[in-house]
Amino acid sequence: MPPPVDHEARRKQVAAIAARLLAKSGLEGVTFRDIAKAAGYSTAIVSHYFRNKRELMTYIFRSAAVGAVAKVDEELAAGKPMQVCVEWLLPLDEERTRDWQIWIAFWGHVANDPEMMAEQQRRAREALDLIKRVLAREYEGLDVSEQTMELRARRLLTMITGLATETVFDPQQWPPERQRAVLADEIATIKR
């Protein structure tokens, strides 16, 4: 008898393959058949794990977001400098570029879809909370008002979102060293 199928692992594997295809071609550019073919499964198996592209897209979107937040929290717990922590949110390598390509492709579809919109809002609010955790460590013991903290966190969040977006569309204009320099210039104004 073959070993029992680990469905959760297979679901993740299908999603990972789909993520690579989606990042390259966008949501319309990819069919369940393409994904099945790339994964070496039948279309029926892919449909077993994800009812439709919307469900698949949301799963991939969420996984990428949760993974990025976990990475920053890990660096934070390890006492890494603010710049190092936050760099995990930027498209500085292939994997993180793919995450951002997926987020931006997802954005193109939320206008029409209240559930996808709610998912986007949850992830953005989580990202803001994450940035606040980074700043809370930075400002520990300093006299920084709640209001200033809120403004700074929002400045940094929007800057990261914009930096990543500009980079995904024009990587030549935004090589890693330039992304890092722009972030460092911002962080210098936020640190006390």
Next chain:
Amino acid sequence: MPPPVDHEARRKQVAAIAARLLAKSGLEGVTFRDIAKAAGYSTAIVSHYFRNKRELMTYIFRSAAVGAVAKVDEELAAGKPMQVCVEWLLPLDEERTRDWQIWIAFWGHVANDPEMMAEQQRRAREALDLIKRVLAREYEGLDVSEQTMELRARRLLTMITGLATETVFDPQQWPPERQRAVLADEIATIKR
């Protein structure tokens, strides 16, 4: 005899109606039939002005970008403060929110389309040049290096892009007064 048709005016009118529909429902949510119906024309007339949705989308995308740049340059020429100039790039009212909804919907389709991608890059580079004009006035007569100028312009550009993006997806979290406060906090670190 009826007066001759002003084709350029009609093209603009069709695009303006399409922009409203696209901002609300995204590119997939709208058909040429919907646009024709809203404009009071036949689908054939709409197709006469725009060969396909891609061409229509690019036209709307470009018009909104050119309009926003012109508005900032106008404020700049009138000697308005930096904050006032730059606020024209934020989704602070219905019209500018619609512009951003259109840009973001457009982004969802550029991954797959080299021409749309090139258009996005041109507009982003123009936006960077615009921010540089704003900063050049701010830094006039001051000893600011080219490199610092470049970093500051990129910080401000990315911050605007991110602020607008976050606002479009979660307007409750980003009311106009909060957008203005976050921008002012950033500008305070950029001004000399």
